[in-house]
Amino acid sequence: MIQALSNVLLPVMLVAGLGALVSARFPIDQATIARVTLYLLSPALALNVLLTTRVQAGEVLTLGAAYALTVAGSLLLGWLTGLRAPQAQRRSLTASVGIWNSGNMGLPIALFAFGQAGFAHATLLFLMSFVGMYVIAPVVYTARVRRPDQPPPSAGGMLLNMVRLPAVWMVALGVTLRALHLQPPEGLMRGVELLAQATLPMVLLSLGLQLGSGGWPRLDARVWLATAARLIGGPLLGLAAGLACGLRGEVLAVLVLSASMPTAVNxxxxxxxxxGDADTVARTAFLSTVLSVPTIAAVVALLPRLTG
Incomplete structure (x- = not known):
């Protein structure tokens, strides 16, 4: 399993490291790269996954409830790590603990650990986390953010912040097409798939660019606390939430494994x-990704007790 984890982690670190190397040598417009990913690539990934992944309604409800409880607990842990910190850093710590990498790390590790059946459940969790990320994160970063002379944000304003990102629109479109049993033309889907395939490399490069522009990341106490909350608190919360929702066996194990993943680069x-405080998120994503090899290996070693 350690070898399997290293096979997943090494490409992640390689691509991010190349981004850091380029950023350290040349001026890079990181905001433009981030917007290309958020407004073009991520929406394509959302639509592609929704239209090509088989899901069952019963699994969505039960697993979705357990996932929602796990996210709520993780956000609370992240908020606690940011107590008495500046507002921007506190919000970023909250998001860093509450949004984890269930895609490019969670999916292959689930396949290695459980085979194709577990991979199907992990894919369902990835869909939930992808939707949740683009709904929850804007709320975390914008709730009650205003000047002293401004009134509190309205419900409509909060809703606009949640739907600013096209990934949310693509989720709605994908769900509608699935409900109506409609399939876009093959040529259009090939274009969507090409964009979707470019998402992961661009996301990892963005992490490297952020880290490279500031030199070796400063790993202060709050980043270490957030990393511990993500890698240790996450699987414990997933276990508690899964048991509370009646999950047992392999489905419970897949949820715990997903919740043990490091901070999502998205x-x-x-x-x-x-x-938000992008530097804090970048440092937490970096540290949690590096330290996730032994912690995920420990979680995988303990999972047979849940499936036995």
Whole structure:
């Protein structure tokens, strides 16, 4: 399993490292790269996954409830790590703990650990986390953010912040097409798939660019706390939430494994778009990704007790 984890982690670190190297040598417009990913590539990934993944209604409801409880607990843990910190850093720590990498790390590791059946459940969790990320993160970064002379944000204003990102529109479109049993033309879907395939490399490059522009990341106490909350608190919360929702066996194990993943790099892109503390998110994503090898290996070693 350690070898399998390293096979997943090494490409992640390689692409991010190349981004850091380029950013350290040349001036890079990171905001433009982030917007290309948020407004073009991520929406294509959302639509492609929704139209090509088989899901069942019963699994969505039960697993969705457990996932929602896990996210709520993780956001609370992240908020606690940011107590007495500046507002921007506190919000970024909250997002760093509450948004994890269930895609490019969670999916292949689930396949290695559980085979194709577990991979199907992991894909369903990825869909939920992808939707949740683009709904929850804007709220975390914008709720009650205003000047002293401004009134509190209205419900309509909060809704606009949530739907600013096209990924949310593509989720709605994908769900509608699935409900109506409609399939876009093959040529259009090939274009969507090409954009979707470019998402992961661009996301990882964005992490490297952020880290490279500031030199070696400063790993202060709050970043270490947020990393511990993500890698240790996450799977414990997933276990508690899954048991509370009646999950047992392999489905419960897949949820726990997903919740043990490091901070999602997409959280960095959203922080940049909404004016959050992108440096804190980048440092937490970096540290949690590096330290996730032993922690995920420990979780995988313990999972047979849940499926036995």
């Amino acid at each position: 959280a960095l892109l959203i922080a940049r778009e909404y004016g």
